[in-house]
Amino acid sequence: MKISSEECICSGDLCDLVSISANQLSELVEYGVIDPSEGLSGEWNFSIQVISTVKRAIRLQQDFDIDTASTALVIDLLDELEQLRTDNKMLKNRLNRFLQK
Amino acid sequence: MEFKDYYKILGVETSADTKAIKIAYRRLARTYHPDVSDHHDAEDKFKEVTEAYNVLKDPEKRANYDELREHGQHGQQFKPPPQWQSSGKFTADDFDGSFSDFFESLFEVNSESVPKSGPQTQNHHMRGADIELEMPVFLEETISETAKTISYSLPRFDLNGNPLENLEKTLKVSIPKGISDGEVVRLKQQGSPGVNGAPSGDLFIRIRLVPHPLFDLEGHHLVLTLPITPWEAVLGANIVVPTLTGTIRLTLPENSQSGRRLRVKGKGLFGKLAKGDLYVVLNVVVPEITDVDEENRWKEMAEKSSFDPRMNLRTKYEN
Numbered sequence: 001m002k003i004s005s006e007e008c009i010c011s012g013d014l015c016d017l018v019s020i021s022a023n024q025l026s027e028l029v030e031y032g033v034i035d036p037s038e039g040l041s042g043e044w045n046f047s048i049q050v051i052s053t054v055k056r057a058i059r060l061q062q063d064f065d066i067d068t069a070s071t072a073l074v075i076d077l078l079d080e081l082e083q084l085r086t087d088n089k090m091l092k093n094r095l096n097r098f099l100q101k
Numbered sequence: 102m103e104f105k106d107y108y109k110i111l112g113v114e115t116s117a118d119t120k121a122i123k124i125a126y127r128r129l130a131r132t133y134h135p136d137v138s139d140h141h142d143a144e145d146k147f148k149e150v151t152e153a154y155n156v157l158k159d160p161e162k163r164a165n166y167d168e169l170r171e172h173g174q175h176g177q178q179f180k181p182p183p184q185w186q187s188s189g190k191f192t193a194d195d196f197d198g199s200f201s202d203f204f205e206s207l208f209e210v211n212s213e214s215v216p217k218s219g220p221q222t223q224n225h226h227m228r229g230a231d232i233e234l235e236m237p238v239f240l241e242e243t244i245s246e247t248a249k250t251i252s253y254s255l256p257r258f259d260l261n262g263n264p265l266e267n268l269e270k271t272l273k274v275s276i277p278k279g280i281s282d283g284e285v286v287r288l289k290q291q292g293s294p295g296v297n298g299a300p301s302g303d304l305f306i307r308i309r310l311v312p313h314p315l316f317d318l319e320g321h322h323l324v325l326t327l328p329i330t331p332w333e334a335v336l337g338a339n340i341v342v343p344t345l346t347g348t349i350r351l352t353l354p355e356n357s358q359s360g361r362r363l364r365v366k367g368k369g370l371f372g373k374l375a376k377g378d379l380y381v382v383l384n385v386v387v388p389e390i391t392d393v394d395e396e397n398r399w400k401e402m403a404e405k406s407s408f409d410p411r412m413n414l415r416t417k418y419e420n
Contacts, residue, residue, distance in 0.1 A: 002274075002277075003275065003286040003306070005280060005286050007286075007287060017231075048285060049284065051305065052305070052307075059134075060136055063147075063151075064127075078136070090319075093317055098326055098384050
C-alpha cells in the first residue's frame with residue numbers, strides 16, 4: 001500500500017474528521033494555529049500534517065478551558081519546547097561522540 | 102475493583118470547597134495533561150484526575166461519593182454495599198473519555214450520550230474510530246522507497262456499543278523516499294470498523310526516525326564525528342569514511358583542527374527540495390603512550406617544536 005505525507009484535505013473533510021464547526025476551523029486559521037497549504041485566499045486545503053495539531057488544540061481548549069488565542073500561544077510554545085528538546089538531545093549525543101575515544 | 106479516593110487523587114481535604122477543588126484540578130491538569138506533560142504515565146494520571154474532578158465538582162455526585170467513601174480505602178479492593186443506589190448521572194458534557202471500572206460501578210452513565218466503552222449506536226451509523234500509531238524507521242530506509250509491515254489491534258463494538266474482541270490487522274506499507282521524523286501519513290479506512298455499515302476510521306502513522314549509531318541529524322543533513330590521529334590532523338590524509346550507502350575516501354587537508362567540518366555534498370538524506378549533505382566533524386584523538394620509544398618521539402617533538410596554542414591567552418592576560 002502506497003502512502004504519502006504530502007496528502008491534502010479540504011476544509012469540510014477536516015471539520016468532519018475532527019468534529020468541529022467551520023467557524024471553529026476559521027478561528028484556528030485566524031489565530032495561526034494551522035495554515036492552509038496554499039495561502040489564505042480562495043478555498044482552503046490543508047496538509048494532513050495539521051490533523052494532529054487540530055486534535056491537540058481541541059483537547060487543550062476543552063481540558064484547560066482556554067480560548068483560541070491562548071491555545072495558539074500554548075501550541076507555539078509546546079512546538080518550540082519540543083524542537084529545543086530534540087536539538088538538546090542531538091547536541092548531547094554529538095558531544096558524547098566527541099568525548100569518546 | 103480498587104477503591105479510588107478522589108480527594109487523595111486531587112490532593113485536597115474532604116472539607117475542600119468547589120473553588121479549592123477547581124484549583125487543584127487545574128494545577129494537576131497542568132502537570133499531567135498528555136499534551137503538555139512528559140511524565141511517562143501522564144495519560145493515565147490525567148484520566149484519574151479528570152474523573153475525580155468530574156465527581157467532586159458536582160455537589161450531588163460528591164454527596165453520593167462521600168456516602169460510599171465511608172466503606173472504602175484508596176487502593177484497596179472495594180464493592181459497593183448491596184443497598185446502595187447511585188443518584189448521579191453522567192452525560193457526554195461531563196466527561197470526554199473512558200471511565201474506570203470503579204467509576205462505572207458507582208455512577209449511572211447516560212447511555213444515549215456517553216460511550217460506555219465505545220460508540221453507542223442503536224440504529225445509528227457510526228464511523229469507526231481513527232487509530233494513531235508510531236512507526237520506527239531507520240535512516241537507511243529513507244533513502245529509497247521501503248516496504249514495511251505493521252501490525253496493530255483495532256477496537257470493535259457491537260450495535261449497542263459493547264466492546265467486541267479486538268481485530269488484529271497487518272498491513273504492508275511502502276514508505277516514500279525522503280520521509281522525515283515526525284511526519285504523519287494517513288491510511289484511509291484502515292482504522293476501527295464502523296458500526297451498522299458506516300465507514301471505518303483512518304489509520305494515522307507518525308514516522309519516528311531511529312537514532313543511528315554513527316550519524317546525527319541536522320534537518321536532512323547528516324553529521325559524522327570522525328576520530329583522527331594528531332599526525333593525520335597535521336600532515337593531512339586520505340581516509341575511508343562511512344556514509345549511509347557505503348564508504349567513500351575523504352581527503353583531509355593539512356593542518357586540520359579538531360572540530361573542523363568537512364562537507365561531502367549529496368551524501369545526506371533526501372529533503373523536500375534537495376538532497377542533504379554529509380558533514381564530517383574532525384575529532385583529534387591523542388594516543389596513550391605504551392612504550393619508551395613512542396614516549397621519546399613525543400619528547401623530541403616537545404623540545405624542538407615552537408608551537409604555542411596558548412599564545413593568545415598570554416598576550417591578553419599577562420603583562
